[in-house]
Amino acid sequence: MSSDVRFTDFKSDKQPTWCPGCGDFGTMNGMMKALAETGNNPDETFIVAGIGCSGKIGTYMHSYALHGVHGRALPVGIGVKLANQDLEVMVAGGDGDGYSIGAGHFIHAVRRNVDMTYVVMDNRIYGLTKGQFSPTSREDFETSTSPEGTHQQPVNPKALALSAGATFIAQTFSSDSQRHTELVKQAIEHDGFGFVNVYSPCVTFNDVDTYDYFRDAIVDLDEEDHDPGNFDQAKDKILDSEKEYIGVLYQDDDSVPYGERMGLEGSMADIPDGAPEDATDLVREFY
Amino acid sequence: MHEDLNWAIGGEAGDGIDSTGKIFARALSRAGRHVYTSKDFASRIRGGYTAYKIRTSVDRVESVVDRLDILIALTERTIDENLDELHEGSVIIYDGEQTTMQDVEIPEGMIGLPVPLKDLGEEAGGAIMRNVVALGAACEVSNFPIENLDEALEKRFGDKGQAIVDNNKEAARLGQEYVREEFDAETDYDLECTDEDYVLLNGDEAIGMGAIAAGCRFYAGYPITPATDVMEYLTGRIEEYGGAVVQAEDELSAINLALGGARAGARAMTATSGPGIDLMTETFGLIATTETPLVIANVMRSGPSTGMPTKQEQGDLEQMLYGGHGEIPRFVLAPTTVAECFHKTVEAFNLAEKYQIPVYLTADLAMAVTEQTYDPDEFDMDAVEVDRGKVVDEAEVDEWLDEKGRFRPHAATEDGISPRAFPGTIDGAHMTTGLEHDELGRRTEEEDVRVDQVDKRQRKVETAQEREEWDYREFGDPDADTLVISWGSNEGAMREAIEFLEADGPDVRFISVPYIFPRPDLTEEVAAAEEVIVVECNATGQFADLVEHDTLTRVRRVNKYTGVRYKADELAEEIRSAVADMEATA
Structure with a gap:
């Protein structure tokens, strides 16, 4: 049935409550298109969403989905994927969910390299709680909880990922629908942990990192003769604080996902209606 | 002749105490003797006193007693730590050639056997075998056929090659011969062997085995004493059945990984201890409200905070019953023996899936990390049933x-x-x-x-x-005026306490409760008794509170929170004096 799947099959009949103009609309549409165009269908797809504006995405999409506690979306997604290798697993959240409360899980998810996709809607602000600074906010960003700036460095999630052994790092911009969709598709098709940071502007609480700002600042790596397989080039681009690159920053073509390293296949849901046939051997071990 | 023998090896952490104790326990088990073990240990890799203790008998043994008959002391402190339990005629085996042990004074009335453990170990192939030399010496002292030790050594060292096995067997014989030739250590210990075949395992292992039997295929956890043995047991075994163990970056991740596994349809679990439960509690509410079946084993240790990580306590009952914000439906199961750890694990998975609810399965340290013998039929795999509940295809x-x-x-x-x-x-x-x-x-x-x-x-x-049946286990005299209630691992000590009390104490009806929530209603049982005593290893009497709540009757609390499990004879004395006190004030 997968060939018949259209991206609207991934859309639920629930209308998003995001603010008009929110970057998350474009982010979600690209995710749905990418899923459909990579041959997935809603009944074999599992979306895990974090907490925050972005976390509502599971409700607006149609698939198997779980909307969990703040910051723990990645472990849930990893658990789903390992327990059933046949599912397409996509985790979606915001910069607060992924790089603040969930930062610990982020680096471990990266280095574990489970075959799944992680889409972070990075708007550099806490929107759902009405405008506090986030881990990716600039140092001079003034908010209700940082009236004179944040007094701290923003997190560079792509640098964290690269240093943690990432096998796929991409950056997209939610309003560049075609490019965003294409990059999410590449992340889905990557054999391993496909990490996509999406500039997904908040039109209500962030008047610095706006659509206009990103349109001016963005440089597409396709126009830069960038080789994603080259670690040093990736490092230089990721650490370049002057520009906002979009495209595949880094990809390791030799990536072997965790599930494969563990020898996992298929679903763990299928079990006998009693103890396994040779379970008595387990008892005998204790002689 | 003694009916049971109480044996111990003690020294510094890092001396191989645990490993050596297990070898001797295995040898006794292979010889068809029952074994109940306990550990005195500290939370560190090296340094600090640690001991592995074995009580053995041809009859079942369910607890420790306040007596030590044979002690292998690798340090002087080992003797000091056990002075209360040693008695006239106790045998102390030690290395008299060791500089730190040369001036050891053996307490009056006890038999000191200085054996050159290290030298004999070197003779057999390496000083590292000094503990096995001591085991050989212990075999001679207790009239225990050394061939049984050979079997245990083969099991322990078999994967290291025949040469290592042979060296160890030789080390044991050198120890045995040394004692035979140098001392006239005529003791009245005679460790009779039987034809029985027992298995020897601890509660954590029983939980792990129960999990595989029940179809658990996904385990995620973070190492924590005393629950780590569950993860170590499953690692390398669950894979044989198509499953996986994931060592998470922390407990927050562990519980969410397990939740993910369960949402994907796997029977999933995690195991941890109190501090881990603290971290998992937010997600516990999520599991309950998303109606996800999950088993969370809480192997209790002494708290609060880091507390005494290697010590016994039953302090987490309220944490499991009430932890989390909002009103969270849950089940709490508390097996009362090592074998029940197996059965209740299977039951926990069925309950979790039938009712799509998180289930706490709690064992306490006293049964989780100490080995006990069982008839293998206690773990009847043919009797395991898997009920997945209302799964729709x-x-x-x-x-x-x-x-x-x-x-x-x-x-x-x-x-x-x-x-x-x-x-x-x-x-x-x-x-x-x-x-x-x-x-x-x-x-x-x-x-x-x-x-x-x-x-x-x-x-x-x-x-x-x-x-479902939320029943209790009952022992003692059903018509006795005194009703003793306990939960968790106290069952073993209390069952033996009843035997101590049969001589000169009150008759006792004993109810051991393996279900904390839902739990059996004890109103009638409490009403029928003159005195009701609730025994538990915590300071405030958390289960006693529940009994009072359920039955609207005041109960007597007998609590221990020293970090050490109840000994049977000690508990008998506690019951005796509690009853005397209650009768005096009645």
Whole structure:
């Protein structure tokens, strides 16, 4: 049935409550298109969403989905994927969910390299709680909880990922629908942990990192003769604080996902209606 | 002749105490003797006193007693630490050539056997075998056929090659011969062997084995004493059945990994101890409200905070019953013996899936990390039944779609139990969330839907209370005036305490409760007794509070929170004096 799947099959009949103009609309549409165009269908797809504006995405999409506690979306997604290798697993959240409360899980998810996709809607602000600074906010960003700036460095999630052994790092911009969709598709098709940071502007609480700002600042790596397989080039681009690159920053073509390293296949849901046939051997071990 | 023998090896952490003790326990078990072990240990890799203690008899042994007959002391402190338990005639084996042990004074009336453990070990192939030399010496002292030790050495060192096995066997013989030739150590110990075949395992291992038997295929955990043995047991075994163990970056991740595994349709679990439960509690509420079946083993240790990580306590009962914000439906099971750790694990998985609810399975340190012998028939794999509850396949999904063809994972049914569709089931795609939700799993704040969903989750618990047996285990005299109630691992000590009391103490009816919630109603039992005593290893009497709540009757509390489990003779004395005191004030 997968060939018949259209991206609207991934859309639920629930209308998003995001603010008009929110970057998350474009982010979600690209995710749905990418899923459909990579041959997935809603009944074999599992979306895990974090907490925050972005976390509502599971409700607006149609698939198997779980909307969990703040910051723990990645472990849930990893658990789903390992327990059933046949599912397409996509985790979606915001910069607060992924790089603040969930930062610990982020680096471990990266280095574990489970075959799944992680889409972070990075708007550099806490929107759902009405405008506090986030881990990716600039140092001079003034908010209700940082009236004179944040007094701290923003997190560079792509640098964290690269240093943690990432096998796929991409950056997209939610309003560049075609490019965003294409990059999410590449992340889905990557054999391993496909990490996509999406500039997904908040039109209500962030008047610095706006659509206009990103349109001016963005440089597409396709126009830069960038080789994603080259670690040093990736490092230089990721650490370049002057520009906002979009495209595949880094990809390791030799990536072997965790599930494969563990020898996992298929679903763990299928079990006998009693103890396994040779379970008595387990008892005998204790002689 | 002694009916039981109490044996110990003690020294510094890092001296191989645990490993050596287990070898001797295995040898006794192979010889058809019953074994009950305990450990004195510190939370460090090296340094600090540690001991492995074995009580052995041809009859079942269920606890420790306040007596030590044979002690292998690798340090002087080992003798000091055990002075209370040593008695006239106790044998102390030590290395008289060791500089730190040369001037050891053996307490009066005890028999000191200085054996050059290290030198004889070197003779056999390496000083590292000094502990095995001591085991050989212990065999001679206790008239225990050394061939049994050979079997245990083969099991322990078999994978290291025959040469290592042979060297160890030789080391044991050197120890045995040295004692035979140098001392006239005529003791009246005679460790009789039988033809019985016993298995020797601890509670953590029993939980792990129960999990595999029950079909658990996904385990995620973070190492923590005293629960780590569960993860170590499963690692390398669960894979044989198509499963996986994931060592998470922390407990927050562990519980969410397990939740993910369960949402994917696997029987999933995690095991931890109190501090880990603290970290998992937020997600515990999510598990309950998304109606995800999950088993969480809490191997209790002494708290609060880091507390005494390697010490016994039953302090987490209220944490498991009440932990988490909001009102969280849950079950709490508390096996009372090592064998019950196996059975209750199987039961926990069935309950979790039948009622789509998180289940706490709690063992305490005293039974989790110490070995005990059993008849292998106690672990009857043919008797294991797997009940997955209301799982719907593709043919059945249709019955649970709403008018728009959407699956209803939280359908408010009469018994409160909703259909469960594993991901991959065509037309079963659905959302679930930690937010209050409607039948479709979508966020809602509508008052009537909120009430419907709270009620249906609560109704599952009521259904379980009606459909399942939440019974207790009973021992002693059913007509006795004195009723003793306990939970967890106190059962063993209390059963033996009853035997001590038979001589000169009060008759006792003993109820051992393996279900904390739901739990058996003890109103009638309490009403029928003159004196009611609740025994537990915590300071405040958390289970006693529940008994009082349920029965509206004041009970006597007998509590121990030193970090050490009850000994049978000590507990008998506690009961005797409690009854005397209650009778005097009645």
